[in-house]
Amino acid sequence: MEFLDSEIMKHFMHSAPVNIFFKDTECKYCFVSEICDMVSAGENGSIVGKTDLEVQKFSEIGKMYYEDDKKILATGEGSQYINEFLMEDGKSLYFEIKKNAVRNENGNIIGIVGIVDNVTERVRLEKNVEELSIIDGLTGVYNRNYLKYRVEEKKKQLIFPFTVIMSDCNYLKEVNDQFGHEYGDILLKIVAGTLKEEIPEGSPVIRMGGDEFMILGNGITEEKASELMTNIQESLKQKSKEKIPLSLAMGSYTVQDKDFCFDEICHKADMRMYEDKKRTKADEGVEIIE
Structure with missing residues (x-):
């Protein structure tokens, strides 16, 4: 040439x-x-x-x-x-x-x-695909993939005090058994929507699977977490229907600085949530088999 x-x-x-x-x-x-x-x-x-x-x-x-x-x-x-x-x-x-x-x-x-x-167009498309992969299709909140793809990135942007709130629906199994899974799905959607309404912006709500939800509370103190959980319970109580009783077992754990193990505080919040569930069942005369 x-x-x-x-x-x-x-x-x-x-x-x-x-x-x-x-x-x-x-x-x-x-x-x-x-x-x-x-x-x-x-x-x-x-x-x-x-x-x-x-x-x-x-x-x-x-x-x-x-x-x-x-x-x-x-x-x-x-x-x-x-x-x-x-x-x-x-x-x-x-x-x-x-x-x-x-x-x-x-x-x-x-x-x-x-x-x-x-x-730009390629990256935007990739981000849209990733965003879809971390959204729970039923409730519209984040799913477990959020923890896989975003938590390490978000750890750099945490605002302290930082609080993890764990929650579990108290009556999902009963609703599914008595009225069918379509009513159970409605319960989950209402719970997820209530959590998004009550939790401050910047604190992601994650459906961990089944009827369990996690909240990553940026800048939320232990006292604020307690207030939020009370507000959530009251809001759910007002939204309850005869066929769909709305109630959560909830527990939280707060850290003050970046020197913490994420899995450990999730476990501690989860244990407090389970203690709350045991108290609720005990009040109703239901035995929990561990």
Whole structure:
């Protein structure tokens, strides 16, 4: 194939379906096929001769790009990642960046070549699929997958004191046995809706399976948790029907700082919930067989 001269090569690169860029050994742009809205091109409309520290509108991302460039130049190892840009309208744009070191015929690193691809639609679709996978189809609250996919991420955003509230429907089996599972489903929907109504925003409600629900209480003190549980019980009592008695066994456990074991506080809240269930059954003269 006939060798392409530099001008023709530029036409090819400007027509590429992704944004192509070259940088020198000082992390400065030598070429970029497209100037996007995420950078400040200056009066001459160009970012050539500048680093990401100078041109990125999001300074933290500019710093991260620059440090990544220096690492590539030092090690010769490429990189690949997706960055989120939160826009003024509250929506996010996502760009995937891939970069490799460029070596000359002697094996010396002489710069960086990279591409930038707008993957916003792909990421949004992936997030929608993930969101569907963590929502309980019957009640509309989160399901157990939430703990699998989100808890480690959310631990970094916890507000202390932090409280776990465990709850279990007292009469689901009786409702199912006497009136059918369709009434049991109605019971679960009402309970889930009540929990969402009473629990402050930012504290996820999770259906753990069957008739058991968990609440992750951000910024909820032990006293506040007790008040919330009382309010929930009162609200359920008012919503009870003859065929659908609404009542929860509930228990909570509160920690004051990040030095805690998540499984341990869930277990302690669960034990307190079980003690509450035993008291309820004892008041009704029903024996619980362990």
